[in-house]
Amino acid sequence: MLTRVLAVVLAFGVVAPVAHAVExxxxxxxxxxxxxxxxxxxxxxxxxxxxxxxxxxxxxxxxxxxxxxxxxxxxxxxxxxxxxxxxxxxxxxxxxRTVIVGEEMINLHQRPDAKSPVVAALEPDVVARLGKCEPDWCQLRSGGYKGWASKENLWGVARDELRD
The missing domain is CATH 2.30.30.40 (SH3 Domains)
Structure with a gap:
């Protein structure tokens, strides 16, 4: 999500960043x-x-x-x-919510861990349904398969977005 940061001058001239509400x-x-x-x-x-x-x-x-x-x-x-x-x-x-796979094929894993078994591979330009998202991984559904993919090669989800 987009967050704007404002500087607030505290007592004694100390400047501290303060998160501002999203537009x-x-x-x-x-x-x-x-x-x-x-x-x-x-x-x-x-x-x-x-x-x-x-x-x-x-x-x-x-x-x-x-x-x-x-x-x-x-x-x-x-x-x-x-x-x-x-x-x-x-x-x-x-x-x-959906995402689209970028220029490289991605693997869907059983868990949000690159060492977990691969359930399926999604080709570039495949559109998948977006599920849960952790800091670096999102759960996707496509073509009858469900698994976790790294956010790196996905468009349609913010890099810092978390979803339950």
Whole structure:
């Protein structure tokens, strides 16, 4: 999660960092940025937050993870792992969390430990359902398999994100 740090001057001129609240969306009051997934098989990506804005392209992959970076009414500004994005109607998005495998194949392990047995291997660009996350590992489900993968080669989960 994104945390802003402010400096506070304490007595005797000592400066100490203080964690500031995460930025919140004006519409939902949820953290920004945050990850979601594409609920629909197709989603128009517009230049601005209304139907009158031009469609720049169409996302065509259901369950693809996206990052919300702004909110305006019923619209969310999103971007994919390549930084491409625009405005999408909120009805096309889901709070169900997914991740996408990066450029290298990853192993799913029985436990969050590189020495534990490998359950399956996921190829680049595979989309998997996100489960629990520890500091360096996340539990994933894909193709009928369930296991733990290192966060290193995943997009759709923050490096410091923990999930129960």
């Amino acid at each position: 919140k969306g004006q519409v939902t009051n949820l953290p920004l940025p945050r990850f979601v997934s594409l609920k629909a098989a197709e989603g128009n990506v517009r230049r601005g937050p209304s139907l009158t804005h031009r469609i720049d392209w169409v996302f065509t992959r259901r369950d693809m993870p996206l990052e919300i970076t702004a909110e305006h009414g019923h619209w969310r500004r999103v971007q994919d792992r390549e930084g491409q994005g625009g405005w999408v109607h909120y009805s096309l998005l889901s709070g169900v």
